[in-house]
Amino acid sequence: RLAAGRLGRVLELAMAPDGSRAAVASHDGRLLLVERESGEVREVDRSDNGDVSGLVFSPDSGWLAWSHPGPRPLSQLRLANTTDLSVTEATPLRFQDYAPAFTLDGKHLAFLSHRSFDPVYDEHVFDLAFVESSRPYLITLAATTPSPFGPQRHGRAFEVSDKEETPDSEGAPATRIDLDGLADRIVPFPVEAARYSGLRAARDGVLWLRHPVTGVLGAARATPDDPDPKTELERYDLAQQRLEHLAADADHFEVSGDGKRVLLWTDGKLKVVPSDRRASNDEDSDSNITVDLGRVRQTVDPAAEWRQMYEETGRIMRDHFWRPDMGGVDWDGVLDRYRPVLARLATHDDLMDLLWEVHGELGTSHAYVTPYGGFGNGPRQGLLGADLSRHEDGNWRIDRVLPSETSDPDARSPLAAPGVAVRAGD
Structure with a gap:
């Protein structure tokens, strides 16, 4: 066991690609590096505003990036050199920046950010709201690296040194970061603002989840029994400069170490699919595998x-x-x-x-106990929405049928439905 008793409660852990060390986010706001061989624990940074998150190493294991919380709701990206533990602010503390990921070539740092301010008018009250404010962004780490979305993409390329293009001894591309002017090299992906989460780097691109905008009551669905819109898994191909839809129903995903495969939780199934093309709903194949969770056995006390x-x-x-x-x-x-x-x-x-x-015993609010799986919706009790009375002859009489509320599909008495023709006194 490494660093037993020195880490606090571990909230997040990331392993360096070369296996030399692990980054740990602790419950007390500390960001730690744990050396695998020696067990040495080094404190990289500390937050007084909550937990650090989104820990990710560069491909050559020389840099660590994460989302560092500021006063709510702000957060910024920070970078640390894993050798001397020097920390640099990669983005200013002005927005909500989260989910950083180094591209596999080590040239860019992609991330998500709530910094799209295009309000939408409310249709009921005279007000505005930022309904979809997040977007993926990218930082070119070396000052000589052009934006993959800029005009240099198909023009004359910048000259780069042989050192920048030479992999290290382990075969991983070296990550060069010019810290001066880093925040000025932030560019948005050419995709529309929406609700995004879970950005990850994959081979030749970046993956993320795109969430639909849904009402909190579900009254906007076509019928009360219809499911909510699904979250999509999308991929932006940096080489081809195009957005691709990989899965129409994605709950969670992780990318393999080489960036070629995706472990995808979709429609109640765990699947292993390619990272560069749409997941197939057909039978399993060499490239599309469903993990049989029924084979998992666990002994529990x-x-x-x-x-x-x-x-x-x-x-x-x-x-x-x-x-x-x-x-x-x-x-x-x-x-x-x-x-x-x-x-x-x-x-x-x-x-x-x-x-x-x-x-x-604490006598305080906001102290909850939620069982595994939540409380669930469960079967609902149906009601007629009417006042009934039993008469001396043994028959039941309808005294009143509650009026329906047409703005709420669930607030409608079945006795008031078209074609039923039931009236008070029947």
Whole structure:
């Protein structure tokens, strides 16, 4: 075990391509580098405004990039040299910059940012809103590297030194970064502003998820039973200068180390597909593989799991509570008082009830316990939307049919539907 007890609670971990070190984002805002051979832990940076995220190494493992939070909702990209740990601000703290990724040739740093300010008029009230404000951007790391979207793309190329084009001893392309004027070399991808997440570098391009704009109530769907619009997996081909749609239903994805394959969670299935063309919905092939999760077997000791979950809940609340003194509550005493109940738990639901009781001792809001998988929607109870009364003759009479609300598809009595012709008194 490396660095046991020195990392805090690990929120995110990234391994350098050469395997020499790992970057760790800790729960207390620290960004750490852990050396694989020696176990040495070095602090790269620290945040007082939340957790650092989006840890990613350059292809030659010489640089580390991440999203560093500022006062909400701002965040910026930072770069660190993994040798001397010098830190540089890659983007100014003016926007929400996130999801950095070095292109596989080591020449660019791509990222997502909320910096598109084109408001949309509201149709009900006289107001404006920024509905789709994010866009992918790219930083040319060397001052002599042209923008892949600029006029030099098909004109006379800049002259580059042999050193820049020479791979290192491990075969990975060397990443050269000219820190002066770095933020001035930010250029947008030629795609429309939307809602993006999960940017990753792949072979000859960059992948990301594009999310649809949906209402919070679901009333805008064609029918109440229709599913929500799906998130799409898109790819921008830097060589061909074009946007491609790889999957119409993508929940999560990760790119393989060589950038050639994508592990894709789509429509309840885990698939391995190529990173440079649309995923096929047909039968499996050499290039399109569905992972059979039914073959996975795991031995679980529920009682041991519940004990671990109880103790970890206590640590998380202690480390993240909004007051250092836990609101005057003896938190260790609370955990000790409820701990004997663990021996009497019979189901996972019992554990959830126990954790609710423990949280309740703090007497504060925003302290939740959410079971695995969430609460779900479950079957809904249908109602007639009418007042009924039973008469002496044993028959039921309709006293009133509630009026329908045409703006809400779910607020309609089935007795008021066209063709039913039911009236009060029937």
